[in-house]
Amino acid sequence: MEGVELVESNGTITTEEDAKKAGELFNRGDVDLLLIQSINADSGILVTILGQKVRKPILIWSTPEPTLHNTALVANSLCGAMIIAATLRRLGIKYKHLHGWPEDEKLREALNKSIRVLGCISVLKESKLGLVGYQSPGFHHVSFDEMLLRRTFGTSVQHIDLSEVYAEAGVLDKGELAREMSAIKREGMCKDVKEEDFEKSAAISISLRRLAEKYSIHAFAVKCFPEFVDIFKLAPCVAVGRTTDEGLMTACEGDMIGALTMLIEHYLTGKAVFFVDIIAMDKESNTGVVWHCGNAPICMAEDPGKVMLEQHSILGVESPRGLTREFACKTGPVTCARLSEREGGYRMYAIGGEAVKGDPSLRGTSMKIKFHQPVEKISEVLFRDGVENHFAVVYGDIRDELEEFSSWLGIDSVIL
Incomplete structure (x- = not known):
């Protein structure tokens, strides 16, 4: 999106140390929101560290399960997103959930809308x-x-x-x-x-x-x-x-x-x-x-x-x-x-x-x-x-x- 600057973590966040370093990076970048992709189901430890360190609105992005037929769970992304959401609620951190594949037009529209809204909220603080x-x-x-x-x-x-x-x-x-x-x-x-x-x-x-x-x-x-x-x-x-x-x-x-x-x-x-x-x-x-x-x-x-x-x-x-x-x-x-x-x-x-x-x-x-x-x-x-x-x-x-x-x-x- 025009006017949006991305600050990316250095790879996938898998450890507590990763979460701490990512939080420091995002704070240095003075970000207005976090987009967290739930790749799979995990405990709430990483998002607790990241959420408390940055204290910004969070967009939680989950993806559909690749297949549910005759196989073990591949990702369990939606369940992971629910764990993240429940954790953030208890921490008192504002969040919104988005669900879909990257090429999904509805997902893109929802993401763009949320970025516009959170951008508006951010710029009002400086107005x-x-x-x-x-x-x-x-x-x-x-x-x-x-x-x-x-x-x-x-x-x-x-x-x-x-x-x-x-x-x-x-x-x-x-x-x-x-x-x-x-x-x-x-x-x-x-x-x-x-x-x-x-x-x-x-x-x-x-x-x-x-x-x-x-x-x-x-x-x-x-x-x-x-x-x-x-x-x-x-x-x-x-x-x-x-x-x-x-x-x-x-x-x-x-x-x-x-x-x-x-x-x-x-x-x-x-x-x-x-x-x-x-x-x-x-x-x-x-x-x-x-x-x-x-x-x-x-x-x-x-x-x-x-x-x-x-x-x-x-x-x-x-x-x-x-x-x-x-x-x-x-x-x-x-x-x-x-x-x-x-x-x-x-x-x-x-x-x-x-x-x-x-x-x-x-x-x-x-x-x-x-x-x-x-x-x-x-x-x-x-x-x-x-x-x-x-x-x-x-x-x-x-x-x-x-x-x-x-x-x-x-x-x-x-x-x-």
């Missing part, structure tokens, strides 16, 4: 979220426990005052600002937009980019109102969308766990993620509509030639309304996810579906989804559990990955 401002007024439901986040995922938080964003935006080079404005204008057709809106949107885009570089930020949660509108005279939707386009996942309304959910999906897929509200569900068609003001990454547009750059559709006409990118999203399989902070922990919600052709006349950015599960069931679960209104949508079905992600971290998951 930093930027909280710009705090949650928007009244958004108590997206408040978060910073140390619970740090304890669970290893992810750190950088607090950035809105004044720092405004200050950075106010000292930009005119040439850089002009180039950013031109890039924004090329993204869509303009309607009722002032030059000032382009200038301020460009300034905030550059400001967020610079702050990400300054503080080594991997994702943002931005308090996008009321201060942006009241003080900076701009709704920052375009800037939020542009940072996401560039691989810097950015959530609205100061939703930090929403930003973390976006980052998880991004790490698992390498794709941009759409931060949304669920605004409609229809029982007859088993569809729902997810939407936000105008922050979607432009790579999701159904028709890039029909993207509109318009004034904000929600803010009143008497207010400075800023700039939004408005379009319906393209079709394809999608996953809607929400990591929800519960009492003393987290729960992962993942909903699968197919993005279908939506209504292009709906203001803002939107996606119509035909769900795999009945909308009545989805609605019942979300309201029963008091799940937050914000979800992160990415193209591709990664429900299995999110379920496995949760399992490795000891997080409950609800997969729909």
Whole structure:
């Protein structure tokens, strides 16, 4: 796999000394996971030494018995894998079992998936979220426990005052600002937009980019109102969308766990993620509509030639309304996810579906989804559990990955 470095033991591990040396080798290599092939049945001595020395997640790989007809056991690999699993459970070391021949496509898919998931968990420990401002007024439901986040995922938080964003935006080079404005204008057709809106949107885009570089930020949660509108005279939707386009996942309304959910999906897929509200569900068609003001990454547009750059559709006409990118999203399989902070922990919600052709006349950015599960069931679960209104949508079905992600971290998951 691309981006994966292998650290191999020096031959088959058959003695306690082999296990100790392999553990030292893996620790020097700073590995993120161990792949242990169970060649035959053995006691738990070797895996105990290796597991305790390295203390990393373990993938146990067993192979089918070559033959069960008119012969003694040749390998007994599956039994050996069960011994390893039972030993690791008692040691409190996380593991997963894989079974099959090397050429088995299902085995390869399962292995690749686990590597992606464990890679995501590993890189989250080195990631930093930027909280710009705090949650928007009244958004108590997206408040978060910073140390619970740090304890669970290893992810750190950088607090950035809105004044720092405004200050950075106010000292930009005119040439850089002009180039950013031109890039924004090329993204869509303009309607009722002032030059000032382009200038301020460009300034905030550059400001967020610079702050990400300054503080080594991997994702943002931005308090996008009321201060942006009241003080900076701009709704920052375009800037939020542009940072996401560039691989810097950015959530609205100061939703930090929403930003973390976006980052998880991004790490698992390498794709941009759409931060949304669920605004409609229809029982007859088993569809729902997810939407936000105008922050979607432009790579999701159904028709890039029909993207509109318009004034904000929600803010009143008497207010400075800023700039939004408005379009319906393209079709394809999608996953809607929400990591929800519960009492003393987290729960992962993942909903699968197919993005279908939506209504292009709906203001803002939107996606119509035909769900795999009945909308009545989805609605019942979300309201029963008091799940937050914000979800992160990415193209591709990664429900299995999110379920496995949760399992490795000891997080409950609800997969729909």
